[in-house]
Amino acid sequence: MPNYEFSNYLQFILSGLSTGSIYVLVALGVVTIYSVTGIVNLAQGEYCMLGAMLAVTFTRWGLPLALAFVAAIVSVTLIGVLIERLTVQPARSASSITLIMITVGVSIVVRGIALLAWGTTPLSLPSFTRGAPLDILGAAVSLQRLWIMGTAIVTLLLLYFLFERTLLGKAVRACAINRQAAGLMGISAGQMSALVFALSAALGAVGGIVIAPLMLASYDMGLMLGLKGFVAAVIGGLTSLPGAVIGGLLLGVIESLGAGLISSGFKDAIAFLVLLLVIFARSGRFIGMPKLKPGGKVKPAEARP
């Protein structure tokens, strides 16, 4: 292992936090959809891809960056609702495994349409502001990374306001707590489902747009982002919004440190090793390891048939 100084570690952690912010945005979408509808949406990363690709396209049409940003988010939100109405709504009563496979199908089709529309060549989005990287205690942090973290914080505040201070947010939370009781109170589960898909699509689009200047936008960028967002959500417990934030940041930092200190070739594998570890930990299968959450699966009686 190379001999690293403090500033190197700080560099890894800061870039991990900014990448992790993207995972947070995706994970928040995963958690919101799962809590309200019970669907594990594996197409979540495709919203990032669509956001990034549309933002690039709109800037090429001559729109200023800010306007392209907003236009891309609005378009992806509408696409999110459209996908929900076309694929999830007709299969409302299906088993969760069927719904998972539908979202897999959706992600393949969306990725395929993006391939037809934009081709395989990655597109670049200019950084939001020009300027030399910032020096923080010896670690160089590009301005775009600050933009990513800033955008994530603003999005989180907006989300907090939505869920805690508005009636609409209360309705979503009511649905997450008990769908049937919420239905009895006049909250339409179908509308809430469309709403959370719209919200998740918007969150994903924001994430995709802010990371596009750093990693180039390409038709297949969504798969990894979506999966890592999902891993972040699982770390946080799959139904907790603060958990998703912590999970996303933690995953970003672990990945960045792992890639820097161990091997960059396996950078993408790290997230899944973390996923397997979390699943192990949640099921309490490690010897002497306490369960994170009590009341997992109860073993049937000792008597065997």
Place this chain on the structure above:
Amino acid sequence: MTKRWPWRRDLTGRILTRNSVGLLAFALTVGALPLVLRSPYLLSTAIFIGIYTIVTLGLCLLMGYAGQVSLGHAAFWGIGAYTSAILTVKFGVSPWLAMIAGVLVTAGVAYVIAIPIFRLREHYLAMATLGLGIIATLAFGEFRELTGGPSGLPGVPRLAVGGFIFDGDVEYYYLVWGAVVALIGLSLNIVNSRVGRALRAVHASEAAAESIGVDASRYKLQVLVLSAAYASLAGSLYVHYMQFVSPQAFDFGVSVRLVVMAAVGGLASVWGAPFGAAAVMNVTVLLREALPLVIPNASDKHITIVYGLVLILIMIFMPEGLTRGVIEGFHRNARN
């Protein structure tokens, strides 16, 4: 007598009365096919269909009976293929021993991953296998000394018994489809045994099944390990046929193709597997010819869009699979 030996009725009685006729008819049809398939291209497609059938068979059992989906089944297939390739090429192990080693390694990996997953209520298997698939593809490319890296590992020997080498396509066809017939027979036995009935009970209602003493997570685990072993076997057969292995053959797109094959063939149906594998393979071959006429420089990536659409439509309208859905549709029409 049947009370004391319940397995007797399951493992022998049923086969002789119901399944053996179907299996024999299937074996005869499959055995006669090379007489019709004169072109080497068709024969080699038929061999691939056979290999896909073995993987799909395991996936059908997993999806239909354990109610779980594996989105990384290509990884199990790949682990079997690479174990066979590495052991025979790098260490000179006999291909048959390598094949057994592959099955053991793959089943072991599936077992270790699945133990914690089936104790949790959430559907983590889909994501964990998806992750496994990505890790496996990365590992196949990164461990260059063993796997040959992204460019692959050539020089895998042919299978041979004594002095007889399976080097012609006809010989290999009979080897692969012989394995298919044997595994279909095995799967039918499992499905119609106590384990199969327990799994159906779990699928219908996990809570009800557990209340009468069925250990749901144990049975799910067994099915996953079995399906991983099938995939590994198919991987070994694949690698000794191609005599070459590279990571691209086992990526996410392949896992999706396998799920589509199972969905087309019909979940919870053993006979659906060969049908699904053949249907998807033939459509793929057709699309490879037809798509470039519509879209210039179309590749397998474009064909994947069709898989996605097919998967969405089947899952929305016939969640039990295309074959089952069509058959049930006919029954409904007949009754009305």
